[in-house]
Amino acid sequence: MNRFRPRRAVVSALALTLGVSGFSLISAASPAVAAPHYERTTSVQVGWTDSATPKKAYPVDSETDVPLGTWQDSKGKSHTSRVYATYDLSGYEGQKIYGANVLLEERSAADCSKRAVEIWRTKPVTATPTWNRPPPPLAKLGEVLTPVQFCPGASITFDVSAAVQDAVAHRQRYITFEIRVPAQYESDPSYGRGLHPYRSVSLSTEFNSVPQIDNAHLYNGGLLCTQLKPYPRINGFAARLQAVGSDADADDERAIKNEVAIWPKATPDARQVFTGEHGISGRANTVNLPEGTLTDGESYVWQARVTDGADASAWSKKCFFTYDRTAPTVPTVTSANYPENGNGGSVPAGVPAVFTFSGNGNKDIAGFQYSWRSLGIGGCSDSGEYGQLVCPDPFSGPGAVKANTPGGSATVMVNPIGSGPQTLTVRSIDFAGNVSETVEYRTFLPNTAPEVRVENGVPQWGDEVVLKFVPAPGVTGVHEYEITLDGREPETRNAQEDGTAYFSFVATNPEGHQLTVRSHSDNGFVSPEGNWFTYFNPGPGVKSDVYYSPDGSAVGGVGVEGTFTFSPPPGWTDTAAYRYSFDEAEPTEVAADANGRATITWTPTASGYVTLTVNPVRADGTVSREATWYSFEVAAPAA
16 A cells, blocks of 8 residues: 555746756755755665666766657667666754655657656665666655646656655665656657756755754753752842753754743743744853743743744753842841940950851841952853853852851951951842842951061162061961062961061062062961062162161261172163262272172261262163162261
8 A cells, every 4th residue: 555645746947048958946056044954865876777678777977868768779779768766864864854856857858748757666775776676666656747838858846755754754764766657658659758967866855953952951040940949049130041952953053042931830821932032052042031021029930942943842841940039138247356436445456357247037148248348249141161141159259158047147257458447348148149238347457467677678679689577566376478479479488486487589670579468377367468569760779788777877987998789770781880989079980790790898088978879881881871879877986
């Protein structure tokens, strides 16, 4: 019993511009369009048989017309031919077949007033058969029994949709068609005709890959879909629903759309469907719910599917959430050791602050955020693996703490970041990530930043700088210092028994250096930053072993010899000499060594203030106008 109902063929002729048969109904190079898609299906074999040579097969070539029906050769010998074409359907596995057509293109006809052609589906063959061994027929698919106006050169199209759909559904890789003249006319040479040698038989298939929804990647408000109770509480981002869908067709990768169905859990009949445009296969595509869709405090159910304009996936599993836009109440803030302004008492130096935050029994409060600076605004971003919205846990960052129970309290230790009037800002966080108004706790803090002292004279470019860190008054138990030089990665130095530590570096930046340091104590106290910086004058460096006084007091004395060492100006690499003078006396020049340095000796003959002027000299003899004026006071003789 035939599975398929024979269909009439469609016969057409195109306006010819390239000769009698210079046209093509279907082009393999046609541009791709959105679903469903059309393509010329790959042929495995196209050929014909000949009753006069029953053991020989004739694959088509690009030059010889393909005979169909009965015809005579140049010697008057009679032949009867049938045409066979096989196509590879493996590329359509798992796809939906919308339609398929076999196209024949005529090139010649024995009698244009007669035409009878039919198409059969046979058992598949992968090589052109012979007349004696044709593939068994399975079903007649269509026929044309009427002549047409245009002859020769007409195109005949057979609808073979059902046959191709059946083959794909049964995962048959190949399908073979037999083209022949009906049995009652096959021996009549007036029904014979020739098919175009290059465009003899072709199969055009209309198909589509049905999109798929990924149940493992459904997101509401930046959270993964869940069906477990209690349902997650989501704030304003709940209006953003995302799902990952995919489409195997390359032309649809950027043409898919998500559809979302959502309804209140208590009223399933209120189901609404919304569509998101401009989706991408394999990415989290978004549907933004219109304003007013969600009601504060209501629990919702939603699911998604993806469509490519022709087909849609199944609906995803269901997801649940509760919409929450109500901000929590403000917390209460108290401290056991950092009294609030106006309440008396003083803040101890070198002791971490102990603060207690309370939700005052409001079970909507999950925890608190706090900072000596502004709290800022938490945000979500499309930074997920699939481009989905990611909303970080509000308790994952610094300055956040969960309450010991919903609406309960939390106690934290907080180190100061400065001195003088300071304000700790605190707010509540609920289970949806909503935040309350802020509460400000003002207190007055002593200066607890460590002191930074230079231990080896005025810093000079190119020289080692030795710094000493000293704990602030009242800060005890210091065991370590955290140091950041010029914005680099922090370094640490262990403190000595008295709480001090040393740090040294070579001054290599002509523009100077900046340093911050914090002390760490055994009781957990971390001090505010102590700051130190130095910059270099553009002139040469000058150091003296005797005539140097950080506090400006008189040094040395009449007849007391001192040395003065000159070093290159910041950034100089070609210092050849130095020109110097004391109190504007006649300048003297001294050569520099291989390191660009020079040392002189000088003995004062009188007490009082002295100014040493030094100018560097380059290797080409150029004297820099950038001078250093080094002033000091020579001590007077003792009375």
